[in-house]
Amino acid sequence: MTKYDSEWYKQYYGNYFKAFATIMMIAANVLVFVCQNIMGRELSNKGALIFDKVIEGEYYRIFSSMFLHADSNHLFSNMIGLLLFGVLVENSIGHFWYLLIAVLSGVAGNVLSLYIENLRGEYYYSVGASGIVFGIVGSLLILTLFYRKKDKSKIRRMLIAVMFMVYMSITNKSVNNEAHIGGFICGIILTLITILLRRKKIKLQDF
Numbered sequence: 196m197t198k199y200d201s202e203w204y205k206q207y208y209g210n211y212f213k214a215f216a217t218i219m220m221i222a223a224n225v226l227v228f229v230c231q232n233i234m235g236r237e238l239s240n241k242g243a244l245i246f247d248k249v250i251e252g253e254y255y256r257i258f259s260s261m262f263l264h265a266d267s268n269h270l271f272s273n274m275i276g277l278l279l280f281g282v283l284v285e286n287s288i289g290h291f292w293y294l295l296i297a298v299l300s301g302v303a304g305n306v307l308s309l310y311i312e313n314l315r316g317e318y319y320y321s322v323g324a325s326g327i328v329f330g331i332v333g334s335l336l337i338l339t340l341f342y343r344k345k346d347k348s349k350i351r352r353m354l355i356a357v358m359f360m361v362y363m364s365i366t367n368k369s370v371n372n373e374a375h376i377g378g379f380i381c382g383i384i385l386t387l388i389t390i391l392l393r394r395k396k397i398k399l400q401d402f
Contacts, residue, residue: 210282214282215290216281216290216294217277217278217293220277220297227264231263231264242255242263243260243263244256244257246309246312257302257306258298261301261327262324263322263323273328274324276325276332277328277331280335281293281297281331282400284296286400287398287399288334288386288389288397296389299381299385300327300329300330300331300381300382301326301378302326302381303377303378304327304330304371304377304381305326305374305377307374307377308371312373321374323371323374325375326371326374326375329364329382330379330382332382333378333380333381334382335353336353336354337387337390338397339353341390341399342398
């Protein structure tokens, strides 16, 4: 049995309870996935990112597709990423700014995906919160470079995490890499803007 300092234990696990926006997003994704399984393909077909449907005026799909998942493995991998990285970013920059970065990163990823699909003339059926997750990873990368610039071990750890996610994305032919790239870039840009606006109020949570 391993011993832990009681204050450290409370603070470590307390950080997860403080990140209520992340917890709410995870709960929403899980709830929608349960509904998907109950309703079969109906819910997925109505909310997935499909180029023709968006062009016809169903713009809500750019948002709704972020809360739909192909299967339990897809859901699990995205929710683990959201939990691990989202809690750190939310507790560092605040609930509102975190939600703004997360949601807009997901939207940006989907918009880029639609643009590239149209450019190539190749169209897909796309679901998943990975645009959000990559946006949060991009955000955490910038926060680490700004607020842990003297801590080479943390920067190295963060860069390894980013490279691993990029590698997994590139080597998996079934993922929407455009959504990942769009989310990642948007997360970086919005975090830089956030730092400019409220640099003194940001305190990067240790990891």
